[in-house]
Amino acid sequence: MTRADPRMRLAVLGGKVTAWASRGLRMGGGTTLPGDVARTIDPRVLRKLAASPRRGIVVVTGTNGKTTTSALLRRIAAAAGWRIGGNQSGSNLIYGLTAAAIAQADLRGQMDLDWLVLEVDELSAAAAAREVQPRILVVLNAFRDQLDRSFEVDQVAARLGEAVAALPETAVAVLNSDDPRIAALDRAPKASFFGIEDREADRGGLPESADRPVCPRCGGSLQFSAVYYGQCGDYRCPACGWSRPSPALRVTRVLTAGLDHLELTLAGPGGGVGPLEVPLAGAHNAANVAAAAAAAREMGADWDQIERGLREFRPAFGRSQVVRWRQRQVRLLLAKNPAGMQASLEAVLSGDAGPVLGLALNDGVADGTDISWIWDVEFEKLADSGPRWIVVSGRRAAELALRLRYAGLAEPRLMVRPAPEQALDELAERAAPGMPAPSLLTYTAMLAWHRAVVGAGGAEPFWAEG
Amino acid sequence: MTGSTSLRLGVLYPREMNLYGDRGNVLALVRRAALRGVELEVTTLGLDGGDPGEIQACSGFLIGGGQDMDQLALAHDLVTRKGPALREQVSSGAPLLAVCAGYQLLGEHYRTAAGDLIPGLGILPLRTEAGRRRLVGNILVAANPGLGLANPLLVGFENHSGRTILEPGLHPLGKVVRGGGNDGDSGAEGAVLGSVIGTYLHGPLLPKNPALADWWLFTAAGRTGTTLDRSHLDDSAEEAARREAIQITLSGSRARGYRLLGRRPRIRRTG
Numbered sequence: 001m002t003r004a005d006p007r008m009r010l011a012v013l014g015g016k017v018t019a020w021a022s023r024g025l026r027m028g029g030g031t032t033l034p035g036d037v038a039r040t041i042d043p044r045v046l047r048k049l050a051a052s053p054r055r056g057i058v059v060v061t062g063t064n065g066k067t068t069t070s071a072l073l074r075r076i077a078a079a080a081g082w083r084i085g086g087n088q089s090g091s092n093l094i095y096g097l098t099a100a101a102i103a104q105a106d107l108r109g110q111m112d113l114d115w116l117v118l119e120v121d122e123l124s125a126a127a128a129a130r131e132v133q134p135r136i137l138v139v140l141n142a143f144r145d146q147l148d149r150s151f152e153v154d155q156v157a158a159r160l161g162e163a164v165a166a167l168p169e170t171a172v173a174v175l176n177s178d179d180p181r182i183a184a185l186d187r188a189p190k191a192s193f194f195g196i197e198d199r200e201a202d203r204g205g206l207p208e209s210a211d212r213p214v215c216p217r218c219g220g221s222l223q224f225s226a227v228y229y230g231q232c233g234d235y236r237c238p239a240c241g242w243s244r245p246s247p248a249l250r251v252t253r254v255l256t257a258g259l260d261h262l263e264l265t266l267a268g269p270g271g272g273v274g275p276l277e278v279p280l281a282g283a284h285n286a287a288n289v290a291a292a293a294a295a296a297r298e299m300g301a302d303w304d305q306i307e308r309g310l311r312e313f314r315p316a317f318g319r320s321q322v323v324r325w326r327q328r329q330v331r332l333l334l335a336k337n338p339a340g341m342q343a344s345l346e347a348v349l350s351g352d353a354g355p356v357l358g359l360a361l362n363d364g365v366a367d368g369t370d371i372s373w374i375w376d377v378e379f380e381k382l383a384d385s386g387p388r389w390i391v392v393s394g395r396r397a398a399e400l401a402l403r404l405r406y407a408g409l410a411e412p413r414l415m416v417r418p419a420p421e422q423a424l425d426e427l428a429e430r431a432a433p434g435m436p437a438p439s440l441l442t443y444t445a446m447l448a449w450h451r452a453v454v455g456a457g458g459a460e461p462f463w464a465e466g
Numbered sequence: 467m468t469g470s471t472s473l474r475l476g477v478l479y480p481r482e483m484n485l486y487g488d489r490g491n492v493l494a495l496v497r498r499a500a501l502r503g504v505e506l507e508v509t510t511l512g513l514d515g516g517d518p519g520e521i522q523a524c525s526g527f528l529i530g531g532g533q534d535m536d537q538l539a540l541a542h543d544l545v546t547r548k549g550p551a552l553r554e555q556v557s558s559g560a561p562l563l564a565v566c567a568g569y570q571l572l573g574e575h576y577r578t579a580a581g582d583l584i585p586g587l588g589i590l591p592l593r594t595e596a597g598r599r600r601l602v603g604n605i606l607v608a609a610n611p612g613l614g615l616a617n618p619l620l621v622g623f624e625n626h627s628g629r630t631i632l633e634p635g636l637h638p639l640g641k642v643v644r645g646g647g648n649d650g651d652s653g654a655e656g657a658v659l660g661s662v663i664g665t666y667l668h669g670p671l672l673p674k675n676p677a678l679a680d681w682w683l684f685t686a687a688g689r690t691g692t693t694l695d696r697s698h699l700d701d702s703a704e705e706a707a708r709r710e711a712i713q714i715t716l717s718g719s720r721a722r723g724y725r726l727l728g729r730r731p732r733i734r735r736t737g
Contacts, residue, residue: 144485369623375488
């Protein structure tokens with residue numbers, strides 16, 4: 001952008017003023033409205049701004065793990081000495097991306113950044129890829145997510161495929177070789193795969209919440225020789241012979257125990273790292289680490305920088321964040337769809353999680369108004385193991401309680417406390433000192449709990465974090 | 467079979483046709499049967515199984531919802547391999563409850579948006595055509611009084627683009643109180659013919675509609691002479707979940723608004 005573009009400048013100014021005003025008026029974090037205003041002034045503002053980062057733009061998409069993977073990537077990039085920007089507030093539709101770009105640009109539309117790392121909603125990924133022309137597109141997975149909006153998983157995969165197809169010639173698609181639908185998106189100019197290769201982490205079969213693994217090439221039934229999380233694992237199609245592409249970047253060893261951390265070893269082109277501990281829980285997060293490392297390699301980071309970034313990493317908002325409530329601690333874990341809930345539940349059961357577990361289900365538009373997915377989560381695993389008390393909360397607390405009852409739980413172990421404050425009180429009452437009570441929450445339930453905790457002084461407002 | 471204490475549920479294509487928690491329907495039947503003193507055994511009738519002998523051994527059936535791609539693969543197996551035995555069972559009074567895509571497969575055919583014709587089982591005189599707008603949201607249905615349900619208000623969630631048209635004379639499962647139903651404007655939801663019920667309600671259907679779970683069990687038991695405790699069960703947890711769902715459905719016009727306008731709300735979403 002060498003020549004002045006008055007319209008773009010006006011759009012940036014409009015966006016900045018809106019952001020300043022909306023913060024001043026305490027309308028919230030000012031995370032999407034500035035984008036809306038700027039795009040009204042100049043619909044091409046994001047395209048124009050996208051040319052500014054010196055090295056380019058990385059887009060991270062998929063149904064699960066975007067925020068964690070982006071946070072990992074930012075940490076590695078910082079360790080590599082790059083100046084990084086992004087949409088840390090989590091506004092990941094096109095307006096939020098525009099607002100994030102404007103926030104980081106000066107009034108001439110210039111960003112003093114090496115890389116802009118954007119996490120993008122899976123249904124907005126194609127539009128985002130067309131507008132920002134990323135150098136690297138990371139596609140994590142396609143799990144059932146908010147089916148009332150995204151309808152079917154195949155359609156989500158198709159939209160992700162459009163994002164891959166919209167990449168410029170010089171771009172790289174970093175793809176999850178363990179998720180069949182994602183592995184099949186290798187029509188990119190250049191595809192680079194990551195995946196787990198540790199037979200000892202095989203959970204021994206697909207969980208109930210997994211989709212029927214259909215061969216994306218021929219529609220036949222896929223055969224799995226290992227399953228690590230969701231429908232992700234090692235597979236092949238007996239009908240047409242298509243099989244999991246061999247990943248260049250591999251998790252060769254993953255040990256999951258409890259919610260504090262996982263231990264993993266990575267191997268890939270030119271080296272590897274580990275074993276090292278990362279403060280994340282569950283095999284699905286090992287895949288997120290691999291995705292971030294694969295993207296970082298494509299960005300030009302070396303293995304030392306990757307290792308340093310991973311060691312310095314701390315979880316993002318609501319991803320294993322520990323907050324205070326009445327002299328006790330609560331660990332907030334986002335569990336927004338069956339794959340996420342199943343993985344988090346298995347992480348809770350993999351170690352000593354303490355005496356009490358919180359679960360909250362909301363059915364807002366951001367959660368997905370269809371909550372039938374809870375019936376696919378194997379809550380039966382809680383029937384004869386796990387925490388001594390289960391506190392159920394949220395707008396659909398009664399539905400969740402019914403699900404747990406059908407899984408074999410009953411009073412007095414099962415407690416229904418719909419309001420966040422009631423649930424937090426109950427958790428604080430029963431949590432052991434120094435042992436955060438894990439709580440698995442859908443998206444707006446997470447926001448409501450976080451709001452309650454911030455109100456009581458037990459955590460920072462989330463847009464102040466990052 | 468008089469005095470027997472077990473029933474057998476045949477679940478058609480549980481792997482392929484379980485998009486919306488339809489597994490909950492199986493859990494509900496098993497649990498309620500146990501509370502009524504009967505063991506409900508579950509047989510899987512999948513793509514790789516379900517020969518006529520297995521179907522004949524079942525007291526009743528469930529089939530759930532799936533994705534379009536699954537439906538194509540299944541229709542052939544359902545119509546040709548399982549069709550004859552299933553039809554025979556149903557015509558002698560075995561209950562068959564079909565949800566969403568399963569419901570569509572019981573009709574004459576399903577015509578996709580691309581114009582392809584997926585043949586159905588033809589157990590119910592109805593046909594389904596792909597519609598332009600998807601009907602998505604919470605739904606309330608006043609069930610056909612002919613079914614004699616203890617609680618005739620059915621609660622659930624629908625998500626379908628198919629428009630199902632019933633032939634004259636075929637009764638709907640009920641009248642739409644809130645939601646779309648078979649086609650979004652006739653006010654009819656589902657279909658019922660003898661011991662066969664088809665519906666778009668998932669959510670899943672049976673845990674929150676125990677009266678319908680009882681209909682299935684009573685129908686299956688009546689036909690096989692199985693002794694079933696028919697006394698009133700403590701459904702307070704089910705009632706609480708129903709109340710919650712009904713309240714949200716009645717207050718939920720906001721969530722529907724944007725779909726009618728054909729645009730997505732701008733909301734914060736994260737991964």
